[in-house]
Each structure stands twice: as structure tokens, then as C-alpha cells.
Amino acid sequence: MGIIFSYEDADDRTLAFAAGEAGDYIRRMLPDTEVSVQGGTKRGDTAPDWEIVLAVEPDGEPKDHFEIHAADGKGRIAGNHSRSVLIGVYHYLYLLGCRFLGPGKGLERVPRLGSADALAQDCSHTAGYYHRGVCIEGAESLENILDFVDWLPKIGYNTCFIQFQLPYTFLARWYQHEGNAHLEPEELTVEMTAAYTKRIVAEMKKRDLLLQQVGHGWTGESIGIPSMDWKAASYELSGRQRAMLAEVGGVRGFYHGIPMNTNLCYSKPEVVEAFSECVVRYAQVHPEVDYLHVWLADECNNICECEECRKAVPTDQYVHILNVIDRKLTERELDTKIVFLLYQELLWPPKKEKLENPDRFVLMFAPISRSFNSSYQLGGELPAVEEYRRNRIQLPVNVSQNMAYLKAWQEHFTGDSFVYDYHLGRAHYGDFGYVHISRILCEDIAQLGRMGLNGHISCQEMRAGLPNFLPNYVMGRKLFDLDCTFEELAEEYYQAAYGEDWKEVYTYLSGLSSLCSCDYFNNKGSRTDAAVAADMKKAREMTAAFAASESMAKERKDPVCAEFWRVLKYHCRVAAELEAAVGYLAEGKTEEAAQAWNRFSELICENELSFQPYLDVYRIREVSLNFTGFRRLCGCGK
Ligand SMILES: [Zn+2]
Structure with a gap:
């Protein structure tokens, strides 16, 4: 009775893992059905309602390829490498409605299925690239x-x-x-x-x-010099070690003191x-x-x-x-x-x-x-x-x-x-x-x-x-x-991610994107830029309007939606500060830019633990200081 995910090669730990994953997700999707996982060729006495076999079928091709065939209670998910079978299993779950929206279990949408009939699927794929x-x-x-x-x-x-x-x-x-x-x-x-x-x-x-x-x-x-970061370090070098370093400007030494950045002769x-x-x-x-x-x-x-x-x-x-x-x-x-x-x-x-x-x-x-x-x-x-x-x-x-x-x-x-x-x-x-x-x-x-x-x-x-x-x-x-x-x-x-109001979010974030310049933020072009300043002014208005919208105030019962909207609400606060900071910088208002950047930095530092998986506070501070150009204005930061 029930559903079995089986794999013949009991020594293939990736297949074992893939079968376990399939079992776990299907159990959540069909909570009233018994779902089991079985390795090896031994079979139980009673036939299951559904048996889906996972198998590796090598074809000599490096690119991942999988095939999914499931109908009338029998299914097979086969791939040319063990990982291709695993990718195939996740794709099967995708076909059944699962959405893997980010790292971590909290960002996965796993729907309930009406019946086991939905398990019938048919599809094959070869990866676009290796x-x-x-x-x-x-x-x-x-x-x-x-x-x-x-x-x-x-x-x-x-x-x-x-x-x-x-x-x-x-x-x-x-x-x-x-x-x-x-x-x-x-x-x-x-x-x-x-x-x-x-x-x-x-x-x-x-x-x-x-x-x-x-x-x-x-x-x-x-x-013989450990190199695991980009930090300057002082080392006593032997004559032999020093002679192996590149000679730049008449000197053999670490480039700006950093082994990682130093070439050899x-x-x-x-x-x-x-x-x-x-x-x-x-x-x-x-x-x-x-x-x-x-x-x-x-x-x-x-x-x-x-x-x-x-x-x-x-x-x-x-x-x-x-x-x-x-x-x-x-x-x-x-x-x-x-x-x-x-x-x-x-x-x-x-x-x-x-x-x-x-x-x-x-x-x-x-x-x-x-x-x-x-x-x-x-x-x-x-x-x-x-x-x-x-x-x-x-x-x-x-x-x-x-x-x-x-x-x-x-x-x-x-x-x-x-x-x-x-x-x-x-x-x-x-x-x-x-x-x-x-x-x-x-x-x-x-x-x-x-x-x-x-x-x-x-x-x-x-x-x-x-x-x-x-x-x-x-x-x-x-x-x-x-x-x-x-x-x-x-x-x-x-x-x-966002449920019923998704179009509104997509319109807002698309609009916001169209007003942004990746290149400006990464120090390409003049720091004073009237077009960037004008765009940031519009972006501030757009973010303020969205933050005050009815959709933003709604309570979301679905836990996945609730999490994405929680993050979106925080994003509105972060974006508002950053829009102000970049806008002032592009206007040439250096003092205001410094103050706005400080508010931005304080906000993300104070809230880092609450939004830890979403924003790399170290990195955005580093990039905005060293590339966008906020450091020269305020000289702050740890
Ligand atoms: Zn040389």
C-alpha cells in the first residue's frame, strides 16, 4: 500500500539521499498516504499503489540529463549521473508544484496534492551547460x-x-x-x-x-607563507623567500604587504x-x-x-x-x-x-x-x-x-x-x-x-x-x-513568494530596478550625476508609496508569504535610506550623503540578526564605502 521510492544500487548514497528527499516532500504533499523509501532489490509482499524507481543510467555525457516517466502507479526517474537523478527528483517535485525560493527550508513552497493521481508526470531535460x-x-x-x-x-x-x-x-x-x-x-x-x-x-x-x-x-x-585572506601581514622572510618575490619598482616584497596580492619572479x-x-x-x-x-x-x-x-x-x-x-x-x-x-x-x-x-x-x-x-x-x-x-x-x-x-x-x-x-x-x-x-x-x-x-x-x-x-x-x-x-x-x-498581491510587488520592484544603476554604485562614471540624482528622487517616492500601500499593511497567514512580506517591509526601510544616500552623493551634497549613509549603516547593523540570511552587511558596507565612495565623505565604519 502507499507510495514507495526505491533505488536498486544500495551503495549509491546520492540515490539514497534523493529517495529520502522525494519521500519527505511527498509525505508533506500527501499527508494521508503512507510513503516509504527502499534501497536494494528486496521487495515487500504487498504491491504499493505507486512505486517510483530512481536509477543512474550512464551515457558517457558530462552534461546532466534526466528523464521522468510516471503513469499508472509506476514511475522512473533516471539520470546520467547520481546528481542528475537528484536534480531530476527536485524537478519532479517542481512539476508537482513545489517551489524552492531560497536557501533554507522556510523559503520553500510545498503544496498539498488533491490525490496521488497527480504523481503521473512525463518529462526529460538535458542541462543547458555543464x-x-x-x-x-x-x-x-x-x-x-x-x-x-x-x-x-x-x-x-x-x-x-x-x-x-x-x-x-x-x-x-x-x-x-x-x-x-x-x-x-x-x-x-x-x-x-x-x-x-x-x-x-x-x-x-x-x-x-x-x-x-x-x-x-x-x-x-x-x-611557505599562509594565504587565506586579503589582509596585510608582516613576515620575516629568508633571503631565499624574498628572492622569489616579484621585483616591482626595484623592490622585492609583498605588494602593499598582502601575500594574496603578490606575484612571484x-x-x-x-x-x-x-x-x-x-x-x-x-x-x-x-x-x-x-x-x-x-x-x-x-x-x-x-x-x-x-x-x-x-x-x-x-x-x-x-x-x-x-x-x-x-x-x-x-x-x-x-x-x-x-x-x-x-x-x-x-x-x-x-x-x-x-x-x-x-x-x-x-x-x-x-x-x-x-x-x-x-x-x-x-x-x-x-x-x-x-x-x-x-x-x-x-x-x-x-x-x-x-x-x-x-x-x-x-x-x-x-x-x-x-x-x-x-x-x-x-x-x-x-x-x-x-x-x-x-x-x-x-x-x-x-x-x-x-x-x-x-x-x-x-x-x-x-x-x-x-x-x-x-x-x-x-x-x-x-x-x-x-x-x-x-x-x-x-x-x-x-x-x-508573495501570493495574491504578487503583481503589485513585481511592478514596484521592476520600477525600482529601472531607476537604479549598478555601474554608478560600483564607481563607474562621475560621482556627481544629475540623472542618477533624479532617478533616486523618483525611487524615494516610489518606495515611500509602496511602504504605505494597503498590500503592505495586510496580514499574511501563509508562512512563506508572511516571511517574504516581512523581508519586503524591511527592504523598504533599507532602500529608503540607500536611495537618499545615493541621491545626495549624485547631487554632490556630500554632508547629507554621509549622514544618510550612516543611517543606512546603523539600520542594517542593528537588524542584521533578524535578517541574517538575506543581507550580507559586511559586504554591502564594504562595497558602498570602497566603491560607491561614501568613505571619503564620512570616514566612519569599524
Ligand atoms: Zn623576475
Whole structure:
């Protein structure tokens, strides 16, 4: 009797987890029906009303694919990888009406079904791209990250990138409450971070998600200097260590004191040896890492100027090191994939060197300096790539300039690739409605294939949910299913989140978005800007009117709606302060801007715990101070 979710391969823990998830949700959707989960081939004596079998059917294709067939009491959810089955299970629940609207169980809509007849479904899907994931940035707790990992496959993602060897800095910013004087700092040690990382990785592996790791930090680590954050540190360097650092302006030392941002003297064989050994040793002791990122320093125009280094462009030196790493990995029979980075100096393609074993490598295009006011532009003539000038480069700003570098690189490398982009790393704070940035994301993702890229990893805060999590929702759903349109995704999201008055909210937040400039907030263009000032004046009126609307005053019984409206109410308060602050700044009224920013900062710091998963207080303060330009006005902040 009842419903059984079964899986034959009892050793596949992802299938076991997927069956457990299916069982848990269906129990909530059909509370009067007995629902059970069964692994292995043993069967009970009585036939169930429904049996749905989960199975992996490998087809040699890397891209996730699943098929759902359920009719007349029998069903099968099959996928080409274990994670594809899990994604298929969540998609099945989506077809039954579930909506996964954000990280955490409180943001899920799980409807009651009229009868078990609704279980009949038929659908198959192949992911739009192979690489679909997020990378940890900002400030977050262990729970924030675990909730996000849990959310990922529910909306189609397959990857999580844990930045650095340990994500210490991102956790420390939260636990030590950097930037928020209202909260008492809590302890976080490197050992605790290592234990937390183990838990995060275990939750990922349970879901068969792909793990990407590290990125920056190798330059310090390879000469024996720990590099887990962007902080300046004083170290006693031996003569040998100092000689390995890049010579910039006649001096070999840490760039502005920060190991993470310091390059090495890559022409020296001992540097190539130390760097490559450091990477390969890490790969050896971390077989759980599927994609290992190997990047240089996180700053530009600090490349070694010694006589030997001057003979080669930085990218040739980089490719040489990558080839050495590849040979060592092959010797040690490690099949870890290496992700290399097109960023800063490395946007310029190599002149002499070539990756000898392209299958080992994945190209990652990181257009960090791009504009977010418009999406990737394709077609038409691309501008020429400028000649590389040592330590005097200027990063490309508009999207077509960025595209020109990618195109130039693609003439040298045709292997696997993805974009690493920053919609939710900084740009989103400039869009108070989150509709614009979600639309840009959707349009960008639609174009990746034509750009010769096989996916998108989002460098982002996990707590990017004020006013809501539409951007990550659109990102995941669109990466998986290219047929989804932005309007469809936005409508289904708003409907599920806000209930009967969803159109009003969508109209308001769309209007607010249309008055915002991601680029202005991110320090692109003059700080005094009459158009921005006029838009912020309209935005203030719009927010005030919405805050005073009848819909806002209504009591919501449905707990999911009640939570989204609670957050929306808070968003109105936050947006009002920010609209005032940005408006004054753009008008050139520096004193008023400083005062408004202080009110904004106080508000979000005081309320951080009440809205912890929705807004990264550390990060929005940091961006508004260091990029938008409020620091110079008031000099406040912890
Ligand atoms: Zn050098």
C-alpha cells in the first residue's frame, strides 16, 4: 500500500539521499498516504499503489540529463549521473508544484496534492551547460553555506566552488562580525574552518555536486607563507623567500604587504618548481577536489620587472607553469582538472607557450571590470586587444572590450570553459529591486553558448536575498533549462513568494530596478550625476508609496508569504535610506550623503540578526564605502 521510492544500487548514497528527499516532500504533499523509501532489490509482499524507481543510467555525457516517466502507479526517474537523478527528483517535485525560493527550508513552497493521481508526470531535460554553480564570497556562517549547498540542486545547479585552500576569510568575516559593531565577535580558528570545510564538502558529496577549490593564494603558499585572506601581514622572510618575490619598482616584497596580492619572479626555475610542487601536493592530498583553480596574484600591475621576466609576457610564464603542473599530475596519476584564469594580466593571450595537454585544463573567463548595466554583446566588430604593457595595463570596462580578450584567447585554447562572473559579487547592490540584475543574468546565460563557453560560476555572496532570491533562482533555472524565459521565471517566483498581491510587488520592484544603476554604485562614471540624482528622487517616492500601500499593511497567514512580506517591509526601510544616500552623493551634497549613509549603516547593523540570511552587511558596507565612495565623505565604519 502507499507510495514507495526505491533505488536498486544500495551503495549509491546520492540515490539514497534523493529517495529520502522525494519521500519527505511527498509525505508533506500527501499527508494521508503512507510513503516509504527502499534501497536494494528486496521487495515487500504487498504491491504499493505507486512505486517510483530512481536509477543512474550512464551515457558517457558530462552534461546532466534526466528523464521522468510516471503513469499508472509506476514511475522512473533516471539520470546520467547520481546528481542528475537528484536534480531530476527536485524537478519532479517542481512539476508537482513545489517551489524552492531560497536557501533554507522556510523559503520553500510545498503544496498539498488533491490525490496521488497527480504523481503521473512525463518529462526529460538535458542541462543547458555543464558548469552551473556558485563560488563563496562575502561573509557567511556555516549554516548559510550548508543551506546554500542544499538549495543548489533544487534549482538545477551542480557545482560549488569553495574559494581558497580553506574559506577562512569568508567565515571569519561573519563570526567576527567584521563591520558590525552591534554584534560581539565569536571565535573562529583555522582548525574550526578545516572542520567546517569537511562538513560542507561532505554535504556536497552526498549530493554528488562538483567541488571546485582554491584560486588565489598559491603565490604565498608556494614560498611557505599562509594565504587565506586579503589582509596585510608582516613576515620575516629568508633571503631565499624574498628572492622569489616579484621585483616591482626595484623592490622585492609583498605588494602593499598582502601575500594574496603578490606575484612571484616566474622566470626563476626554483619558483616554477616550488609553485608547481605546491599545487600538485595539494591535489594529491585532496582527491575530493574535482576542479582545482590555479591563479596568480589577485591584483594587477605588480608583475616582476627583473631582466629575465621582462623577456616574456606574464601569460607565457603562466602557461609554462601550468604545463609543468600537468606533467607532474600525469606522473602521479592524478586526473584533477586544472582551471586557469583569464583575468588582469592573464586576459592577454600567450605569445609563445601553448597548453600541451588541453584535456587537463578548463578556461575560466573572469570579466571582473565589466559593466552590469547591459548584458554580453555579441555580433558586430570587436575592438582590437591592446598591446600588453608591463605594469601599465588598463582593464577593459565595456562588455565588447572584454569579449575581445576572450576571443583572442579562444584562438589559443578550444577546450572546456566557463565564465566566472560577478553579478552577485558587487553589482547587485546597485540594483535595489533585483529585477534588473536577474534579467541581465538571464540574458547573459542565454548567450554563453554562442560565446563558446560551457557554463557560469557566480562569484557571489551567499546572503544575496534582499528583497528576494530571484537572481540566484533565475541563474540556476536558466543554466539548466535554456528554454525558460525571464518573464516566466520571474512570474513563477513572485507568485510563489508573495501570493495574491504578487503583481503589485513585481511592478514596484521592476520600477525600482529601472531607476537604479549598478555601474554608478560600483564607481563607474562621475560621482556627481544629475540623472542618477533624479532617478533616486523618483525611487524615494516610489518606495515611500509602496511602504504605505494597503498590500503592505495586510496580514499574511501563509508562512512563506508572511516571511517574504516581512523581508519586503524591511527592504523598504533599507532602500529608503540607500536611495537618499545615493541621491545626495549624485547631487554632490556630500554632508547629507554621509549622514544618510550612516543611517543606512546603523539600520542594517542593528537588524542584521533578524535578517541574517538575506543581507550580507559586511559586504554591502564594504562595497558602498570602497566603491560607491561614501568613505571619503564620512570616514566612519569599524
Ligand atoms: Zn623576475
